[in-house]
Amino acid sequence: MTVLLRENSAAVATKPISIAVCAMGGQGGGVLVSWIVSLAEQCGWIAQSTSVPGVAQRTGATIYYIEIAPADPAGRMPVLALLPTPGEVDIVLGAELMEGGRAMLRGLVTPERTTLLVSTHRSYAVEERINPGDGRIDPAPVYDAAAFAAKKVIAFDMEQVAKEARSVISAVMLGALAASNALPFPRKAFEDAIRNGGIGVKPSLAAFDRGFARTTGDMPEPAHPVAVEQAVAPFSPSGVAAFDALLHAAAGLPSGAATMLDAGLRRVADFQDVAYADAYLALVREFALKERAQGMPELTIEAARHIANAMAYDDVIRVADLKTRRTRFSRIAAEMGVAAGQPLSITEFMHPRVEEVLGLLPSGLALMLEKTGLGRLLMGRFLRRGWRVRTDRLRWFVLLSITAELYRLRPVSLRHKREMRHRDEWLDLTRAALEQDYDFGVEVLRCRRLVKGYSDTHARGLSKFDRVMTAVGVMVDRPLLQGRAAVWTRLLREAALKDPEGTALEAALARFQRGAMA
């Protein structure tokens, strides 16, 4: 009975072509679907599409589904399904890398049938963005899964191609779909579908064309943009003789740390002056001398990185300096796409606290103002609300420039004294840790990563850092078994980066008390 049925239906379509569009709300998935439907209908096919209306438009992940079948010679209408079924999808269009991943996770991509077209760009989910450290998810498993699950994979950064064509990703995806030959329709029919849509036809066609060319290989994959720090070889001369001497000296340290040393030297010199950079190099050199014989020079790298961060701390002077630079003005102009002479204003959102302003003053005076509460009394009124600073206005610009010039007074400021004391305590702990074992020392250096942000965020980071350092101090005093101190330090640091409040760190510290110190 069933066998008969299959033979009968051999002459006509036995299965529809099924297409799932996996996108985020607001990406234009609906437009892509309407193009595909119109394309199929133009070619005399029957098309049915479905989507989920409602809150899915508000940036959430959503699936559009299309089934198409050739018109039946006998005039019968096909019965088409409303949702994609795992194992039964011919084409999956993923409008973002992780949405492609989600389609695979749902089993929609299978090696027997599915052509997977996916844009490789990332739009980070909230959970990836809110992490105090680096919450971005490693995309490698998605690439591995695609290679395994799909019959054919077409993957490139469609968002970038769309941007280049000043259009939207849906048009690029349609181009990729046309070029993939997964649908039995000629290229012209795809283009007609865009034309019939009637909205943004020209840029859409341009984006379609680029999507098509990228898929067929007619448009070469752009070479990976060379990372800026590698574009220029490390230790390239700056033209300032004293500084170039430092660069020359740094070149003698372990070569694996060259990039970091170069960046560190420049940052520290930029923060203060060449003499300050000299002091920096002396500290790094001290650790480089204790570098292990084999493997990556991790100690030197981490010392170069974190001592630079500790010495080039973020203060009002530094911010004022960065905000008034010529390079910044031209970068913003380029980002806004303004032509020369076109008015462009820049408004900063600044809210320094009394503490930050006091920190600028010579330490004796600042301490007096801090202790007596006089500082808050005098300055509180001006700092209660934030400032809207118009850097493009001469008045503000000059004020910021003068603030930047205060770097000359920085060495005697209260903030500087405190930062240096803090740095030295940390380096002392590092030296002690290093005496126990190499890895322990490296891990203690890496804890500097916890100190970041401004104002409250900075204070919170600092308090986390101090709590981890207290634990480090305990381990320095009462040595653990070989290697365990390094592991504990790493665990505590990772816990501190998990959430802003430090809940995970508290739990980890409690474990540390029970486990390591019992």
Add this chain to the structure above:
Amino acid sequence: MAERSFALEVQDLRIGAGETFRGEGILAITKALLQSGVGYVAGYQGAPISHLMDVLSDAQDLLAELDVHFESSASEATAAATLAASVMYPIRGAVTWKSTAGTNVASDALSNLSSGGVKGGALIIIGEDYGEGSSIMQERSYAFAMKSQMWLLDPRPSLPCIVDMVEKGFELSEASSTPVMLQVRIRSCHLHGTFVARDNRRPIMTLDEATRSPRRDLSRIVLPPAAYVQEAEKLEQRWPAAVQYIREHRLNEFFDQPDADVGLILLGGLYNNTLRALMRLGLADLYGKTDIPLYVMNVAYPVIDDEVVEFCRGKKSVLVIEEGQPDYIEQAIGRILHRARIDCTLHGKDMLPMGGEYTVGVLTDGLRNLFVADAPDLLDGTARATNQPPITCTPQIAALKDSVPARPAGFCTGCPERPIFAAMKLVEKELGPHHIASDIGCHLFSILPPFNLGATTMGYGLAPASASAFSGDSRRKERERKRTIAVMGDGGFWHNGLTSGIGNAVFNKNDDVTIIVDNYYSAATGGQDIPSSRSTPASRSTHHPISRAIKGVGVKWVREIDHTYDVGRMREVLNEALTTRESGPKVIVASSECMLNRQRREKPLKRKALKDGKRVVTQRFGVDEDVCTGDHECIRLSGCPSLSVKPSGDPLKEDPVASIDQSCVACGNCGEVADAAVLCPSFYRADAVVNAARSERWKHRIRSALIASVQRWREARRPVFS
């Protein structure tokens, strides 16, 4: 002004007999209403039928030509009560809403309506929000049909069938004097397909004609003793009349195979997916030809006993396919078979899952179970075995579980509600956490990261009511207590919140805080207008401030914030509300226009201004990468889609830095938050002026030249190293 315009599509509603209609389910339903000679349509928006309201709203000209009255009701209860126009007059009326949420609200009117019965056809089109993509609790609307004795249609998801059921639904309603519910599922509403149209019809009697010669009939009013008479009438006259109509007009479909001994009884709405499942098992073809007998219930309620008996007689077993729980239909059929002493095994939820959407995959498994148990010969080897394990079990795919992040819907870029919750977060840091009652609407996204604010949601406009128990004994108010916060949208406020929330709080001397999020529209349902909207649609009266309504019901402490992006002010006001010694309800009306709508309104204007050579300011926010330290505190107080992270590009900075992409609409939230929360000085706003006047350009040129010379002078004195 709704989110999506159907101005173009509604022209298709004019096509006449014999022409092919192409389009979405909601448009097909609208066309079917017009073909049925409907006299009035009302409803309340909500997915999945929001767009049905939007289509009708955009089709006002056509409706007026046909003498059809259209109303955007204040709530589903209002819409249901509107059907009273069909009680005394032979006027067909249709109402629509999202179900079960809306049916819950409407059920008072529906009970009264169905008790008295109707003369003109009364059709209730419900968007059954069940299964994937749903935004509400998972329940069935079936119980409402049963308890009030209204008929429930569940047509096959194909446009011709849906259109046919709309027309037949009116006839059924009139034949049985009973309101009829027609349910369309989430994906049917936006199902693209075709059907052959008929001519639009004018109503037999217009509303105007009705009010000119009013009628009344005491026996239709629900009051004893009429209520008892009506109950008897329902059972003795309306029910049999309905059964007769349904049988005569073959609303349910039989696809019988006389010699087969296993059959399927399924709801119309599940037909397509069931057929696809049969096709996967090699038991059906693409065109619906199958060797398995099917009884397709396009009428979900009432169950027609004789048809069931007829179908089941002589069969070894049948499987009932109905989605969700309880298994009302299976229970009914069990009773029918038992009473008729038919020896046919009844399957249902023993083969299929009790809850959840019946996708093709779920149905395939259920049907396979059925055939393996009762008709193993039907399946060939490959169909019988569950072949290889699904691809999702392979390590490569299973590994994705840890890689693919959850991506729930959230606040849009530039949403004016974001700063309200950012301010609440800041207040939380000062005063500690509060009990927060949430409502229905976009603002409910606050319960998700990064805000994590809100403890309960009890229904539309019910947030203040859902916190009222905590207000405690009013005689002990002087004691220090921690106030609760209720957050309610303007949509919820006008739907229900004014009386059940604010009025209740005043009356009960409630001491707590309510924030009304006023974004000028019923935004979550697609941006429809409400009484406090600032637009001026020709057919509605708007511009009625929420604050006046609140003061009208007796609230003394009212604060209005007309720019929610001012996070500092928002925080101060909220702080004051939570700490003031003044007793009585404290209401904050926080108003700023829904950004989706605002962009849609302003973008075309801006494009035009640019084209006309007028002065236009383009704004965008940015982050200075070298100032950003990558602590992401700003993101934790925002979650804006345009505020993301990117690699720092600096070997010294391990963590990614904040970055604002091109989609930024310059709402200002990130700058305000950075300021109010004293975060960091990384944010800036850039304003580029296009088509600036000559004087403005000159001023800028001079200023830039002076600044550049200062910059060069400083560079010369102090080299820039990084």
